Amino acid sequence: EVQLVESGGGLVQPGGSLRLSCAASGFTFSSYSMNWVRQAPGKGLEWVSYISSSSSTIYYADSVKGRFTISRDNAKNSLYLQMNSLRAEDTAVYYCARDAWEYCTGGVCWGGVLDYWGQGTLVTVSS
Amino acid sequence: DIQMTQSPSSLSASVGDRVTITCQASQDISNYLNWYQQKPGKAPKLLIYDASNLETGVPSRFSGSGSGTDFTFTISSLQPEDIATYYCQQYDNLPLMYTFGQGTKLEIK
Numbered sequence: 385e386v387q388l389v390e391s392g393g394g395l396v397q398p399g400g401s402l403r404l405s406c407a408a409s410g411f412t413f414s415s416y417s418m419n420w421v422r423q424a425p426g427k428g429l430e431w432v433s434y435i436s437s438s439s440s441t442i443y444y445a446d447s448v449k450g451r452f453t454i455s456r457d458n459a460k461n462s463l464y465l466q467m468n469s470l471r472a473e474d475t476a477v478y479y480c481a482r483d484a485w486e487y488c489t490g491g492v493c494w495g496g497v498l499d500y501w502g503q504g505t506l507v508t509v510s511s
Numbered sequence: 512d513i514q515m516t517q518s519p520s521s522l523s524a525s526v527g528d529r530v531t532i533t534c535q536a537s538q539d540i541s542n543y544l545n546w547y548q549q550k551p552g553k554a555p556k557l558l559i560y561d562a563s564n565l566e567t568g569v570p571s572r573f574s575g576s577g578s579g580t581d582f583t584f585t586i587s588s589l590q591p592e593d594i595a596t597y598y599c600q601q602y603d604n605l606p607l608m609y610t611f612g613q614g615t616k617l618e619i620k
Contacts, residue, residue, distance in 0.1 A: 428614045496602035496604075498555075
């Protein structure tokens with residue numbers, strides 16, 4: 385059974401940092417691209433970042449570019465999101481989500497379908 | 512960037528009704544369109560991928576259609592357990608970007 389379990393959320397002051405983790409099990413983690421998607425309280429879904437299976441391709445939403453860093457450790461079956469310079473508008477539940485497939489060509493990879501999601505971890509940015 | 516316009520934002524229907532939600536892209540996205548269901552306090556669940564393909568294990572009363580800029584999601588006979596918020600999502604290849612619709616909150620009348 386595919387399982388994704390996020391951790392690391394909590395209360396942080398504006399300008400602070402936080403590192404989220406996502407522990408994966410039930411599938412060959414090193415074969416799949418992964419993503420972070422967030423949802424502000426009472427709002428819709430917003431994609432945050434993508435990382436290919438080998439970490440060769442990484443993308444960010446404009447809203448977090450330069451502040452957030454996605455990474456993964458395939459030996460530990462884990463996905464991470466380092467969040468710096470946090471703002472009130474970053475307050476959200478953060479989900480990790482697996483991409484159902486990965487296409488790579490010319491050294492660039494992409495996915496498109498998020499087939500499994502974790503239960504999320506809440507990040508609150510407030511003084 | 513491609514924008515997704517989902518409608519309606521909320522919908523009230525009776526058990527057994529046929530329910531339709533639409534999603535319109537600001538430019539041609541071929542069939543790169545997925546649909547998700549999110550129940551309160553839960554993570555989203557994939558229902559339909561690439562516009563019309565039913566995800567394994569999803570009841571056949573759910574369906575999707577469309578290509579290009581206009582897409583439709585249908586529940587053929589609404590069940591009480593279908594109460595949720597539904598999101599469309601498109602993906603751009605290069606650079607990769609996922610964009611969600613605003614969501615449709617479905618309630619029982």
